[in-house]
Amino acid sequence: MARLSMIEAINAAFHEVMARDDRVLILGEDVGVDGGVFRATVGLIEKFGPMRVVDTPLAESSIVGTAIGMAINGMRPIAEIQFEGFMFKAFDQVYSHASRMRRRSQGVYGVPLVIRAPYGAGVRALEHHSDAPEAIFCHVPGLKVVIPSTPSDAKGLLISSIEDPDTVIFLEPKRLYRLFKEEVPDGDHRVPLGKARLVRKGDDITLITYGGMVQICERAADHVDNEGVQAEVIDLRTVWPFDIDAIIESVNKTGRLIIVHEAPRSFGVGAEIAALVAERCLLSLQAPIKRVTGYDIVPPLSKLEDYNYPDPERVIRAIHETMQF
Amino acid sequence: MSEMDTIQMVDADGNVVDEKAVKSVSDELIHKMYRLMVFTRAWNAKALSLQRQGRLGTLASVRGQEAANVGMGMALEKGDWFCPAFREYGAQFARGVKPGVLYTYLGGDERGMKPPEDACILPICITVGSHLCHAAGIAFAAKARGEKVAVLSSSGDGSTSEGDFHESLNFAGVYKLPVVFAIQNNHWAISVPVEHQTATKTIAEKACAYGIGGYRVDGNDVFAVYLTVKRLLNEARSEYKPSLVELVTYRMDDHTTSDDASRYRTEEMLAPWRARDPIDRVRKYLVAKRGWDEQKDADLIAGCTEEVEQLVRDYEASPPPDPADMFNYQYFEEPWHLKEEREEVIRLLGESKR
Numbered sequence: 288m289a290r291l292s293m294i295e296a297i298n299a300a301f302h303e304v305m306a307r308d309d310r311v312l313i314l315g316e317d318v319g320v321d322g323g324v325f326r327a328t329v330g331l332i333e334k335f336g337p338m339r340v341v342d343t344p345l346a347e348s349s350i351v352g353t354a355i356g357m358a359i360n361g362m363r364p365i366a367e368i369q370f371e372g373f374m375f376k377a378f379d380q381v382y383s384h385a386s387r388m389r390r391r392s393q394g395v396y397g398v399p400l401v402i403r404a405p406y407g408a409g410v411r412a413l414e415h416h417s418d419a420p421e422a423i424f425c426h427v428p429g430l431k432v433v434i435p436s437t438p439s440d441a442k443g444l445l446i447s448s449i450e451d452p453d454t455v456i457f458l459e460p461k462r463l464y465r466l467f468k469e470e471v472p473d474g475d476h477r478v479p480l481g482k483a484r485l486v487r488k489g490d491d492i493t494l495i496t497y498g499g500m501v502q503i504c505e506r507a508a509d510h511v512d513n514e515g516v517q518a519e520v521i522d523l524r525t526v527w528p529f530d531i532d533a534i535i536e537s538v539n540k541t542g543r544l545i546i547v548h549e550a551p552r553s554f555g556v557g558a559e560i561a562a563l564v565a566e567r568c569l570l571s572l573q574a575p576i577k578r579v580t581g582y583d584i585v586p587p588l589s590k591l592e593d594y595n596y597p598d599p600e601r602v603i604r605a606i607h608e609t610m611q612f
Numbered sequence: 613m614s615e616m617d618t619i620q621m622v623d624a625d626g627n628v629v630d631e632k633a634v635k636s637v638s639d640e641l642i643h644k645m646y647r648l649m650v651f652t653r654a655w656n657a658k659a660l661s662l663q664r665q666g667r668l669g670t671l672a673s674v675r676g677q678e679a680a681n682v683g684m685g686m687a688l689e690k691g692d693w694f695c696p697a698f699r700e701y702g703a704q705f706a707r708g709v710k711p712g713v714l715y716t717y718l719g720g721d722e723r724g725m726k727p728p729e730d731a732c733i734l735p736i737c738i739t740v741g742s743h744l745c746h747a748a749g750i751a752f753a754a755k756a757r758g759e760k761v762a763v764l765s766s767s768g769d770g771s772t773s774e775g776d777f778h779e780s781l782n783f784a785g786v787y788k789l790p791v792v793f794a795i796q797n798n799h800w801a802i803s804v805p806v807e808h809q810t811a812t813k814t815i816a817e818k819a820c821a822y823g824i825g826g827y828r829v830d831g832n833d834v835f836a837v838y839l840t841v842k843r844l845l846n847e848a849r850s851e852y853k854p855s856l857v858e859l860v861t862y863r864m865d866d867h868t869t870s871d872d873a874s875r876y877r878t879e880e881m882l883a884p885w886r887a888r889d890p891i892d893r894v895r896k897y898l899v900a901k902r903g904w905d906e907q908k909d910a911d912l913i914a915g916c917t918e919e920v921e922q923l924v925r926d927y928e929a930s931p932p933p934d935p936a937d938m939f940n941y942q943y944f945e946e947p948w949h950l951k952e953e954r955e956e957v958i959r960l961l962g963e964s965k966r
Contacts, residue, residue, distance in 0.1 A: 341752075346779040348775060348776055349776065351745075352742065352744075352748075355745065356749020356751070361757075380742060388735075389943070389944070391735045392734070392941075393722060393726035396734070428942055429943060431943075451944075453943050481947065
């Protein structure tokens with residue numbers, strides 16, 4: 288065990304997986320000599336060389352497109368897109384090929400590919416550096432979408448994603464990269480995809496969240512605990528296909544549900560969860576479902592960023608309204 | 613680069629232009645290529661006929677491009693990879709794709725999308741130019757493992773306007789990948805002529821921008837296509853030299869069966885290309901130089917026609933796919949939501965039968 292930040296845990300995962308599996312390679316802009324603009328890939332090119340830590344030309348579509356070819360031809364590529372806002376140049380390759388090559392070849396070719404990108408707001412960044420596009424990828428048949436919330440989960444989920452036979456969109460909340468450190472298991476540490484994490488047990492209300500919002504929900508839960516409200520906090524970890532059983536079980540217990548994400552509200556992950564809860568356990572509900580989310584807007588630049596990014600106060604208000612319904 | 617630089621070995625009248633090159637092709641091989649060209653035309657003509665009768669779906673006719681198709685397909689060696697677009701049936705056949713399986717696909721049955729498992733061939737790619745990236749990536753993986761294999765992609769003149777064309781050739785040039793990008797320049801991207809795709813005189817010269825080899829070939833001359841692509845694949849395989857090869861040909865039919873080319877091109881535009889037919893050219897050469905005659909030719913056409921008829925009988929006799937099969941192969945392991953949706957379809961089907 289070592290105390291690592293999220294970015295250090297991601298780096299540790301790469302060092303370990305690449306040492307034991309020579310099919311694994313990393314490609315992207317500045318991933319080699321520079322070690323990645325956030326230093327996620329630092330120290331790798333020295334150890335594994337330029338054919339496994341590949342500094343690509345500045346061209347996102349071919350970063351993903353060539354990675355698809357590599358995956359078809361027996362490799363386990365990890366494609367880094369430098370920021371989530373640049374993923375859309377590669378969207379055709381994701382949508383038309385990575386997600387459907389298994390289907391298009393009737394099972395002959397899979398695409399075991401991880402597409403990583405720093406994700407989300409909260410770091411006072413430039414335009415196109417603060418987006419939360421996970422729902423766009425969740426809507427693509429054949430993809431998996433993973434967003435970690437802790438250093439330990441980042442390592443364990445990343446290793447599971449690299450070993451997964453299908454394409455995984457792995458979004459790393461950049462606000463959490465260096466926010467805190469925790470003990471991260473050495474060596475093989477896998478967090479299974481599709482399994483949520485019970486962050487905090489509670490009987491009164493369920494908060495479903497993931498990524499950078501997990502801490503926000505924990506702080507809100509701490510606050511209402513003083514008022515005698517026990518909030519259960521569930522971290523989805525795999526945003527899609529998510530852990531439906533964990534959601535339904537918790538809502539059946541508490542009868543109240545708030546979904547918290549920084550991504551825009553409409554047609555978002557919260558909407559899907561709300562629909563499924565309505566279909567499966569409507570009669571358990573004692574209050575309407577609420578969503579605390581980013582608004583349906585382009586993420587604001589730094590001066591207004593905090594008004595869009597959900598904070599504990601907005602979650603606490605939603606808890607109060609739900610409890611008082 | 614000009615027309616003068618176009619590689620030709622046998623001219624449109626079947627006269628030998630490059631004696632040494634043409635002689636290097638054995639009797640067995642040229643007969644095999646000729647047979648496959650004739651077969652591809654018969655297969656394609658039958659497919660068009662079936663489509664008009666509602667017995668097959670939309671088809672992109674390959675008539676006029678048989679030499680480009682067969683020449684490049686036959687140039688591949690075992691272990692090489694082929695990444696086709698959607699007008700490469702002849703090359704797919706050369707690579708081991710069963711002609712009947714392509715009828716299955718064009719008939720709307722996804723079982724026909726399954727490539728032969730050991731043929732190293734990707735499925736047909738319809739999103740134009742996107743598969744050039746896959747070719748480069750496959751080549752990168754081969755080079756990273758030190759394998760001596762080459763990768764061939766094929767796409768049309770329209771694909772050279774796509775960003776993925778530029779990105780793939782650029783990546784291949786930077787990493788010196790064992791890949792050959794073949795462009796079937798058939799002069800048309802649906803209604804847009806090649807002059808509106810690019811201001812360059814040739815497609816081959818675009819290779820200069822990527823630091824890779826660029827070659828222009830008479831795409832209706834199967835000798836030139838086969839021998840040039842074979843040489844370039846050898847260079848890719850043994851020297852990690854990527855290249856772009858332009859196969860100059862002509863789309864003799866509509867873009868697809870949903871298109872009406874009379875809206876944008878005239879009979880006068882087609883006439884010179886009728887005189888450059890890739891199959892007529894080989895037949896004239898074979899008659900003059902390799903002991904071929906009219907009777908043998910008639911027997912070959914009759915044989916191909918009968919083979920195609922049998923494929924159609926088999927295709928039409930095969931049972932339709934199971935509706936629940938549409939959930940297959942979305943993921944390696946089916947997640948909960950797809951299990952539920954699959955069960956819903958099975959349940960609805962069961963109820964509607966009652």
